[in-house]
Amino acid sequence: RRRGLIGPFTARHIGLANAVVIGAAAVLFAFTRPIGAPTATPPVQPGATFYVISAETKGLAVGQLAPELTGRDGDAEIGLTDLDGQPISLAAYRGKPVWVVFWATWCPPCQQETPDIRDAYDAHEKDGLVVIAIDIQEDVDSVRQYVETYGLRYRIGMDTTAAIMRTYSVFGLPTHYFIDRHGVIRDRYFGPLKRAEMEQRISVISEP
Numbered sequence: 001r002r003r004g005l006i007g008p009f010t011a012r013h014i015g016l017a018n019a020v021v022i023g024a025a026a027v028l029f030a031f032t033r034p035i036g037a038p039t040a041t042p043p044v045q046p047g048a049t050f051y052v053i054s055a056e057t058k059g060l061a062v063g064q065l066a067p068e069l070t071g072r073d074g075d076a077e078i079g080l081t082d083l084d085g086q087p088i089s090l091a092a093y094r095g096k097p098v099w100v101v102f103w104a105t106w107c108p109p110c111q112q113e114t115p116d117i118r119d120a121y122d123a124h125e126k127d128g129l130v131v132i133a134i135d136i137q138e139d140v141d142s143v144r145q146y147v148e149t150y151g152l153r154y155r156i157g158m159d160t161t162a163a164i165m166r167t168y169s170v171f172g173l174p175t176h177y178f179i180d181r182h183g184v185i186r187d188r189y190f191g192p193l194k195r196a197e198m199e200q201r202i203s204v205i206s207e208p
Contacts (some may be wrong), residue, residue: 049109050191053136059169063164064189066090066100071163080157082135083144088132089158090183092169096128097140097205098179102165104136105146107173109192114150117197122156122203134159136173180205191203 018196060066069080080088090098101117103110119130131154135143142159149154159165168177178187178201187201 002040009102017113021208030034031186032158036101049112050172051107051109051174054171057169057171057172058189059190060177060185061132062185064185065187066166066177066183069100069134069164069167071159071161071165071167073161073163078161078163080132080159083147083156083158088155088161089166090179093202094102094183095181097181097202098130099134099202099205100132100134100168100177100179102134102136102159102170102175103169103173104138105142106138110174113192113194114152116193117154118150119194120202124206125153129202129206131155137162170182176201178202178205180207187200 021104069088071078082088099121103112103114117131117133133154134157135154136159138158138160143156143158146152157164167173172190174192176187176189176193177185180186186205189197189201193201
């Protein structure tokens with residue numbers, strides 16, 4: 001058997017065939033690899049530890065009048081209630097800065113920012129700040145225990161059917177909406193906030 005032969009092919013034949021295969025693979029990769037993000041309106045860029053729970057939406061827009069804290073479950077309209085079953089409405093707080101945050105006790109980034117939300121509220125309660133923390137689809141006892149553990153004094157809403165979540169187009173936790181004294185959404189954020197970021201947003205909605 002002559003050296004350089006592999007079956008009926010020479011080593012040169014095999015080398016040329018490999019070069020053709022590698023070249024074809026490179027061309028295929030170039031045309032099938034994902035294209036970068038479009039230069040048009042970019043998608044929402046949530047915070048690094050944003051916990052996604054449903055398909056992404058645009059959420060409510062800044063400058064929009066915040067909808068009331070109600071939603072629909074089938075044919076029934078449902079209003080937000082607190083841990084004691086008492087109704088919570090934005091209309092009751094018109095004229096005050098309102099910070100609405102959607103969260104859950106099992107959500108790690110929500111747990112991460114809870115102490116800062118508590119401290120920010122305690123610092124600005126005297127200025128009229130209202131915090132409404134809307135828990136998504138959990139039982140009252142679990143949420144009440146969490147509230148007691150962290151010493152939370154702001155309003156806790158129980159969105160057991162996720163009806164309010166749908167009204168506010170929430171697709172992950174935590175989601176923040178900052179609403180001014182006139183009921184207009186002045187800022188929003190998807191993901192956990194640091195204390196300095198909270199303070200900056202509170203100052204905006206606290207303006208006359």
